[in-house]
Amino acid sequence: MDNLTLLTVGVTLLACVLGVAGAHVYSSGRAQRQALVARMSQTGQTPLPTGRRQRFAGLDRRLRATRAGRRLEREITATGLDLTAGEYTVYVATTLLALYFTIGAVFAPFFGLLAAVAGLWGARSFLRWQRARRTEAFINQLPELTRVLANATQAGLALRTALAMAADELDDPAGYELSVVADQLALGQSIDDALGVLADRLPSRELIVLVTTLILANRAGGQVVTSLRNLTQTLEERKETRREVTTMLSQIKVTALAVPLLGLGFLLMINTMTPGALDKMTGSVTGQIATVTAFGLYALGAVLIRRFSRIQV
Template sequence: MDNLPLLTIGITLLTCVLAVIGVHVYSSGKAQREALVQRMSHTGQIPAVGRRRRFGGIDRRLRKTGIGRRIERKIAVTGLDLTPGEYFVYVVAGLLGLYFIIGAIFATFFGVLAALAGIWGGNAFLNWQRTKRTEAFINQLPELTRVLANATQAGLAMRTALVMASEELDNPAGEELRRVADQLAVGHTLDDALGELADRLPSRELVVLVTTLVLSSRAGGQVVTSLRNLTETLEERKETRREVKTVLSQIQVTALAVPMIGLGFLLLINNMTPGALDKMTGATMGQVGTIVAFALYAVGYLAIRRMSRIQV
């Protein structure tokens, strides 16, 4: 018992050494497993492993419904790493957050309106993500046509040129072209694979490119010359779109600022006279007037966005 402190120190040091060894063995084993999975996924022996999915039960039930299938199709064209179940849970959580936050700041009736607007906002978010992905893909089209022109000029077939472009380009073009290459590998025709690409990312630039590639594959002709000319045209359109977007940015900010000013006035009134919004929305006429006012703000916002939308 006289050597008890020394024995305690020795056991503690031994435990620390074993802990360090255990952490080192675990980290090295995990790294080796990830390297093995990545190597085998590239060879196609096992599917690629992604992140762990949440809300699996909700996702399975939601996929069996019509709304779940629609959500799945919308998410598929946005490039988001989400399942329908995760998206549904996040939207519901956001609606509850809007209801409580807006209801606490303004009034309970405004919380209900915010939750209803959030339902539209969830769908608008997916549409915005699709538009954003389409815009990013359009910006990569000049580079894509340049790669295809160089590959075909080197004597490669169009299928091989598409595979090469999918490996060289960044996302979203690389990911979309890999999907096209996978479809071609399992027997889809070039027309069908490129047609599905144009359906996923609708734009006039992509339709022109797809039409050029399809006609060249059917009737032959000078593919390299067509792609070179298309590259120059797409570069010019890219610059024009950037200039138009810069000119219209002030109008878009105005469209968003107008309803924000209205909400600011409501918040100012409620701070000057506490409970004024509760009294206003407590009567039927007040609720109807609030709904009409917000509807007019929405119409004004959409009208300004519509008038400032220029197709290039």
């Protein structure tokens, strides 16, 4: 009986040890897999893991098998959105159908078609806007980034180590983008190539200056700490200037948005005062051409207002 008890206790302890070891191996393997998938996602080979169940996986696989799908996936990855190419395609298609039926019911069927075309353009513009927004957030973190790099290099750390440390200390998007650079360096990629990919992914003057400074310092050495200190002060001043310019141009941006909305408001008012007027107007080829021309002029006015108010800092 005593031997049976000892055997049971021994088997139980062994099972517990094996269970703990198995959980540890599983967790470490899962972490390594996620890190590998994150690195591969930067080249468009596989979607970035998000910890959630991805929808429309079949459609996503078919899209990633095409050149357009891979390009779309790279664009989505640059925006930082928690989306796959398949999910984005389904959401855009659903939105276009909703716009077509909704606008067509409120105004006229021809306006529903115009709304669907405008929605398709808006979907692409949304990706560009999201990428610009992420780039702007990264630019705002550049002074802090250069300060961390200057402190690390002054402490005697190598540039690779300084980039990895900055990735751990900074918040997103700078922390994530630097972690991608650190992963590429860990895989054997050169500093010039890793930083060059970062500059291509988030194009901006400030980042190009920083990348150029780091590349030159890595190649020729020199006073990298002094350069980073001076660059930090310059970026702080540019950050304040950009903030002031954005505040001054906010009214102009609202005007550029209000111009096309006024046209839609006038059309809705006309259709309310005279029901069926828009159906009669767009029932002929001449009316359709006039409608497209009017919307084109409204869009041109909005674009010109934004172009004239754009100030490069």
